[in-house]
Amino acid sequence: MIRxxxxxxxxxxxxxxxxxxxxxxxxxxxxxIDALEARYPVLRGTIRDQKSTARRPFIRFFACEEDLSHExxxxxxxxxxxxxxxxxxVLGAIAGG
Amino acid sequence: xxxxxxxxxxxxxxFILTADGAREIWSIDGxxxxxxxxxxxxxxxxxxxxxxxxxxxxxFGQVVQRSDDGGKHWxxxxxxxxxxxxxxxxxxxxxxxxxxxxxRVWHLEPSLADPxxxxxxxxxxxxxxxxxxxxxxxxxxGLREHRTGSAWQPGAGGLCLHxxxxxPTGGEKxxxxxxxxxxxRSDDGGxxxxPKNVGLRSEYLPDDDAEIGHCVHRIAQHPSRxxxxxxxxxxxxxRSDDGGxxxxxxxxxxxxxxxxxxxxxAHDPETIYVVPITSDSLHYPPExxxxxWRSRSGGDQWEELGRGLPDKDCYVDVLRDAMxxxxxxxxxxxxxxxxxxxxGSPDGGDTWQxxxxxxxxxxxxxxxxxx
Numbered sequence: 001m002i003r004x005x006x007x008x009x010x011x012x013x014x015x016x017x018x019x020x021x022x023x024x025x026x027x028x029x030x031x032x033i034d035a036l037e038a039r040y041p042v043l044r045g046t047i048r049d050q051k052s053t054a055r056r057p058f059i060r061f062f063a064c065e066e067d068l069s070h071e072x073x074x075x076x077x078x079x080x081x082x083x084x085x086x087x088x089x090v091l092g093a094i095a096g097g
Numbered sequence: 098x099x100x101x102x103x104x105x106x107x108x109x110x111x112f113i114l115t116a117d118g119a120r121e122i123w124s125i126d127g128x129x130x131x132x133x134x135x136x137x138x139x140x141x142x143x144x145x146x147x148x149x150x151x152x153x154x155x156x157f158g159q160v161v162q163r164s165d166d167g168g169k170h171w172x173x174x175x176x177x178x179x180x181x182x183x184x185x186x187x188x189x190x191x192x193x194x195x196x197x198x199x200x201r202v203w204h205l206e207p208s209l210a211d212p213x214x215x216x217x218x219x220x221x222x223x224x225x226x227x228x229x230x231x232x233x234x235x236x237x238x239g240l241r242e243h244r245t246g247s248a249w250q251p252g253a254g255g256l257c258l259h260x261x262x263x264x265p266t267g268g269e270k271x272x273x274x275x276x277x278x279x280x281x282r283s284d285d286g287g288x289x290x291x292p293k294n295v296g297l298r299s300e301y302l303p304d305d306d307a308e309i310g311h312c313v314h315r316i317a318q319h320p321s322r323x324x325x326x327x328x329x330x331x332x333x334x335x336r337s338d339d340g341g342x343x344x345x346x347x348x349x350x351x352x353x354x355x356x357x358x359x360x361x362x363a364h365d366p367e368t369i370y371v372v373p374i375t376s377d378s379l380h381y382p383p384e385x386x387x388x389x390w391r392s393r394s395g396g397d398q399w400e401e402l403g404r405g406l407p408d409k410d411c412y413v414d415v416l417r418d419a420m421x422x423x424x425x426x427x428x429x430x431x432x433x434x435x436x437x438x439x440x441g442s443p444d445g446g447d448t449w450q451x452x453x454x455x456x457x458x459x460x461x462x463x464x465x466x467x468x
Contacts, residue, residue, distance in 0.1 A: 009132055009157060013173070042173040046157040050177050058156040092156040 002032055002077065003087035010047070010090070014040040019087060027082045029061055030073030047090060062089040101423045102167065102465040103431055104148065105439055106135035109457035111150055113168045116452075120429055120443035123452045129171065130162065137204050137418055140167075140465040144212040149231060151202040151217075159201050161217075163231050174231035178202070178219055183241035187221060188250045197221045197241070204418060206261035216287075218258035222249060222275040224287060237287035240273065245292060245309045252276035252312045252331075259417055260313075265320035272326065272341065277312035280328070282341050293341030297330065314357045315417040319366035325395070327369050329359040329417070334371055336396050347396020352383045358420035362445060363428040367395040370422075370430055370446060372415040380435075381412035389430070391446045405449030406440065413438070418461035425466055433459025 001021045011017070022039065024031035030053070037044045048055050053073065055061070061068040064078045064086050080086040099118040105111065110128030129135075130152045141147040150162040150171070159178070162171040178199045186194035200220040208214035217225040217234060223241055225234040240246075240258075249256060260274035269286040272293075279294040297311045312331035319325065328335040328344065332355050335344045348354035353373040362368035369392050375383050382388060386409060389402045413436035423429040430442045437456040442449045 007156075009154065012131075013157075013160065042160065045159065045176050051179060056156070056158060095155070 001084050002027065002081060003084055004032060004036065005087045005089045006036075007090060007092040009092065010043060013046065014042050016040070021084075026074070027077050028074050029068060029071070029077065029088070032077070032088055033073075058093040058095055060091040060093050062091055063087070099425060100467045101425065101429060102140070102145075102467055103421075103439065103441070103452070104138040104140065104168070104461075104463040104465070105433055105456065105459055106137050106150070106418075106461035107433075107437070107457035107459050108134050111135040111138055111152075112453070112456055114439065114452055118425055120423075120425070120441060121450075123441075125453050126168070128457075129168070130160075133157075133160070134201075135460065136201060137461045137463070138168075139205050139207055139463045141207040141212040141215075142209050143207070145465050145467060147207070147212040147230075149205040149207060149215050151205055153201040159199070161202065161205075161231050175227065175233050178217070178223075178225055178234050179236070180223060180238070180241070181236045182238045183223075183236075184247035186247060187256060188248055190251060192250075194247070197223070199223075200255060203257045203259045204261055206263060209263055209265065210267070216261050216263070216271075218261050218273065220255045220257040221251075222256045222258040222278065224258055224261070224271075224273055226287065237283075239283070239287065239289040240281055243281065243290055243292070245278070248309060249275065249278040250310065260316050262316060262318055262326075265318070265323050270323070270340070272316060272318075274313040274316050274328075276314065277331070278309045279311040279313055280316060280326075280341055293337075294344070295342065296337075296344035297335065298333070298346075299331065315359050317359050317361050317369070319361045319363075322366040325366060327359050327361060327396070329356050329371055331355065331377060334359065334396060347392070349392070349397035349399050351390055351399050352388075352401075356415070357417040358415055358432065360420045360422050360430070362430075363422050363424045364426060365393070365428075368393050368445070369395065370420065371399075372420065372432060374414060380414040385409050385411050387411040387413065387434070389432070389442075389446055389449075402442075402446045402449070404447065405442075405451075411436075416460055419459050421462045421464040423464045423466045429464065431462050431464055433462045435459065 022035040024035040103114040110131040112127035138150040152160040189195040204218040262272035264270040271283040281290040413434035420432040435458040
C-alpha cells in the first residue's frame with residue numbers, strides 16, 4: 001500500500017480528503033499515477049500528459065526528502081514509500097509569485 | 098417570470114449571477130472551480146440546464162466541466178485534445194517553426210440544436226468537436242490543414258482560436274477567428290475552411306492584402322442576418338455584408354478603434370456595442386473613463402454610453418469574450434472587466450449598474466435568458 005499526497009487543487013478536483021492510499025501494479029511513479037488515474041479519472045491529464053505520459057512541467061514528485069521529478073517513470077520507489085512509512089508527494093511547483 | 102443567468106469566467110474560478118426579468122436584484126453564486134482559470138462557460142441553447150465550462154491551470158492543465166442542472170452541480174468530462182493531421186508546425190513569434198502544442202480551451206460553443214454537440218476552440222489554434230456531451234473530442238483538422246496553417250503566428254495571448262459562430266439557419270457554415278491568423282469559414286460543417294480576410298488592414302503586416310496574419314479579436318453576428326458579420330480587430334472595427342467575403346471599416350467616430358469585444362443587440366441586427374480601449378500598449382479605456390459605445394446603424398455612427406459607468410480613474414480592460422447580450426426585451430447588455438467588475442444594462446445600454454464589483458479578473462461573460 002503506497003501513500004500519496006496530492007496538491008490541494010487536485011484533491012478538491014477529485015473530491016479527496018487528506019492522503020490517499022493505492023496499490024499500484026508496479027511500485028513506480030508511473031504505476032502510482034496509473035492507479036490514481038484509474039480510481040480518479042478526473043486526474044487524467046492533470047499530472048502528466050495523456051498521450052506522451054510526460055510529467056507536466058510544473059509538477060514535482062518528492063519522497064524521502066528526495067526530488068524524484070527527473071527520474072524515469074519506471075524507477076522503483078524508495079523502500080520507505082513502498083512500505084508505507086513515507087508518502088509519495090505530488091507537488092505543484094512554486095511559480096508565479 | 099423570465100430571468101437571466103450570467104455565466105462569468107475569471108482568473109480564479111467561475112461565478113453565476115442570476116436575476117429575474119427586471120434585472121435589478123442579483124444573486125451571486127460561486128466560485129466554482131476556485132483557484133482555476135475559467136476561460137469560458139456557455140449554456141446550450143437547446144437545453145439551458147446544460148452548461149459547459151473550460152477550467153484550466155498552468156500547473157494542472159485542462160479540465161472540461163459539464164452541468165446538467167444549470168450550474169448547481171458539475172461533472173468533469175473529457176479533456177484529451179489530440180491534434181489529428183495538419184501541419185507539424187506553425188510559426189513562433191520570431192518566425193521560426195514551432196510544433197503544435199495544446200495549452201487550453203479558450204472557447205466552448207454548444208450546438209444550437211443538440212445539447213450533446215459542442216465545439217471547442219483551443220490554443221494552439223484548432224477546432225474540436227464533441228458529439229457526446231464533451232466526453233470525447235475530435236479535431237476538425239480541415240482548419241489547420243489549410244495551406245496557410247504552417248504560417249500562422251500567435252498574438253500576444255498565444256495562438257488561440259477564440260470565436261466560433263455556428264450557422265443560425267441550421268446550415269453548414271462555421272466561422273472561426275484566430276489570433277493572429279484571422280477569420281476562417283467552413284461551408285461544409287467544419288470539414289474544410291478558407292480564410293475570409295479580404296479588406297482587413299494590419300499595419301504590422303508588410304502586405305496590405307495579406308491573406309492571413311490579422312489579429313482578429315472577436316466577431317459577432319445576429320441570427321436574423323447571418324450574412325452580416327461584425328468584427329473588433331486589434332485595431333479597427335469592421336463589418337462584412339457578404340458572409341465574410343469582404344470587410345470594410347466602420348470605426349467612424351469611436352475615440353479609439355482598438356478593443357477586444359463586440360456584440361449585437363438581440364432585437365436589432367444594426368445595433369452593436371464595443372468598448373474602446375486606448376491602444377495595444379495601453380490596455381485601459383481612453384482618459385480612464387469606462388464607456389460602452391453603441392451604433393444603431395451597424396457601425397460608422399457611434400454614441401457614447403456611460404450612465405452608471407466610472408467617469409474617471411478607471412484603468413481596467415474588457416477582454417474579447419467578456420461581453421454578451423440577453424434575449425429579453427429590452428435587450429440586456431453585460432460585460433466584465435479585468436478589475437473584477439461585471440456591469441449590466443437592462444435597457445439596451447442606456448443605463449448601467451455594477452452587478453458585482455470585486456471578482457477576480459473577468460475572462461468571459463455569457464448570458465442565458467430563462468423562461
